[in-house]
Amino acid sequence: MSEDLHAAVAAGVFGAEENHRALLQSVVEVARALFRAKASSIFLLDEQADELVFEAVAGEGADELIGKRFPSSTGIAGWVLVTRQPLVIEDVAADARFGREAAESTGYVPKGLMAVPLLHDERALGVLEVLDRPTDTRFTLKEMDLLSAFANQAAISLDLLQRARRAHAALADDGDAALLARVAAKLEQRGEDDDDTGSRDAALQLLRALEQLL
Amino acid sequence: MSEDAVPQEPPEELPAWSLPADAVERIRLETAWPERVTRDWAWGGSTGAGIRVCILDSGVEPGHPDVGPVDNAVAISIAGDEVNVEVDTEGDLCGHGTACAGIVRSLAPECEIHSVRVLGAGYTGSGGILLAGLRWAIDQGYDVVNMSLSTTKQKFASMLHELADDAYFRRTILVASAHNMPVESYPWKFSSVISVGSHELDDPLTFFYNPSPPVEFFARGYELDVAWVGGGRLRCTGNSFATPHIAGIVALILAKHPELTPFQLKSVLHLTATNVGGES
16 A cells, blocks of 8 residues: 555656556557567556556557457467566468467567567566567577567566556545645645745645654 | 384485485495486487476477377366366467477477466466466476476565475476576576576577576577477477477486486586587
């Protein structure tokens, strides 16, 4: 609870939802550019439903798949998520069943894909996929390390934003966290308004007294 | 108590915590180590016959031409506090377990393949199922357990560590995929398991000892054609495919030298590594 409380206070001064969407889109755009790939997509784990959710795509692929849900531990993305192991598969189209699975999860049948788990601390947040690297250069293990390093950076940002997102959800209810976050937001607002520093100082004094009391 | 009721020596089955002078002969090693341990000595002529290799993964597709016979297949599930081990009729839910089994089979054509499915029941609870599956596999006394998977959950680390040590002392070799991601994950980092990363060469018997652990060995894990579900094959890359190469080589060595302990076996792997003394 205390973690949520901290996050809720932070969220009072932090617009999370738009940033979350923008970050996801940025991750797939950069991943696609980094590997000169035809497409990149990201799946996030919905822990409550125990499902992977298709969240963003760059390049080829179908935007209408956004929001589509997949089993959290079967198929390629599920295996990568649960085992925490990156995987590179080529000649995908050679296998009809796999091609179908890939098409259902990306909107088109790629020739090859790289899939890497998004891990932060203990948590597995989701799976990042890079589809169809250029065929004129040979794939190397160094690229796999690069993808892992990029996925690590993406996971750190995602973790931060997901905390803020959860906190926003907490703001919507009438709990203690929501109250504290509203107070934090109002204080921040007063701080930005030069004419109102007096009431801000008074409020801060009151909060310090409250802290001592508690 | 009469004097002859007191045993002069502990019975053989008791673990030896110390070594009296008159007991030295009792621990004489069965293996005559050659002056130089070569690959020919280690596994020359071996087919892996008699060795039971467990694939702890997503299941193994029965009847895949690259896998051949699967001696036993079970699925692990947990309901409440109860661990259920049932005959697995679903085959492989991803393709990966089949790929690992195919690689082991290609190296050790006459070994037994046993599938223990610990994946497929959802992400939530997967750590507990992995733990239960590994415990069950160790209880079966498998010679080799291929673990191309890991967990990042801290709460499982100490239990996995205990299980890995238990396996080590019961002579079950755990071969686990190393992680190339900057997070703490288990069990590959435990010294009682054999951890494996990938190299980029083509030869399935080329493997390297890493003088800068925690990754101990690098095996073939790059652009290889592996068995996949539906009787087909896919070209894949990843540490998870390097791991069954070492598992297969371990099966070959154990079939020829069943008396080796995990410590001795790791020494043989070191001495026969491509960059140590093992010509391909």
